[in-house]
Amino acid sequence: MNRTLLIIKPDATERNMIGYIINRLEKARFKIVAMKTYHLTEKEARKFYAVHEGKPFLDSLVKFMISGMVVPMVVEKEKAVSELRVLVGATDPQKAACGTIRYEIGVDIEKNSVHASDSDENALKEIAFFFEGH
Ligand code: CMP
Numbered sequence: 001m002n003r004t005l006l007i008i009k010p011d012a013t014e015r016n017m018i019g020y021i022i023n024r025l026e027k028a029r030f031k032i033v034a035m036k037t038y039h040l041t042e043k044e045a046r047k048f049y050a051v052h053e054g055k056p057f058l059d060s061l062v063k064f065m066i067s068g069m070v071v072p073m074v075v076e077k078e079k080a081v082s083e084l085r086v087l088v089g090a091t092d093p094q095k096a097a098c099g100t101i102r103y104e105i106g107v108d109i110e111k112n113s114v115h116a117s118d119s120d121e122n123a124l125k126e127i128a129f130f131f132e133g134h
Contacts, residue, residue: 003033004080004116004123005130006088010068011111013037018071021114024101025075028087034131035073040066048129057110064110072130081116081123088116 008021025032040048045065052058077083089100093112096103106112117123 001076001078002080002120002123003074003076003127004084004120005126006073006075006084006117007115007130008071008073009111009113009115010064010070011107012105012113013069013071015105017105017113020105021101024087028077028083030075030077030080030084030087033074033076034127035071036130037069037071038130039069042066048126061110074127074131081118081120084116085118088114 006021006025008018012018012021022032042062045062046058049058049061049065052061075084087101089096089102089106091102091112092109093102093106094109096106101114102112117126
């Protein structure tokens, strides 16, 4: 078993999609081992997305991520990182495979409803960001 981080983004919490996303995770046999509601500050959102420093979409992304409530959660499954990325789908909902969460409920490339860690290393860092002394 290993663990990864999923964040339900403000576009999804705003549309009352928390239950839908939890249901998709549980149906795909992920165990939710930690979860909370959270409202990011601008400083925190910039820190979380520091890898995207200099990208043209960063300012808009930060504004979006602080626009409402997010739900970070730690989920567990064998090969959690890759399995979750399959369930979540491509960044751009228009390009996401049929049946993925972003295909089903993503609005656009920014408001894509969920974030999933992209490697085991980043999963550890991102879990610590939300769940360890933060
Ligand atoms: P996420 O998986 O959280 O990682 C970075 C986020 O930036 C991405 O999902 C989108 O919400 C947002 N984003 C906006 N535009 C782009 C883009 N052109 N490429 C990648 N990510 C983008």
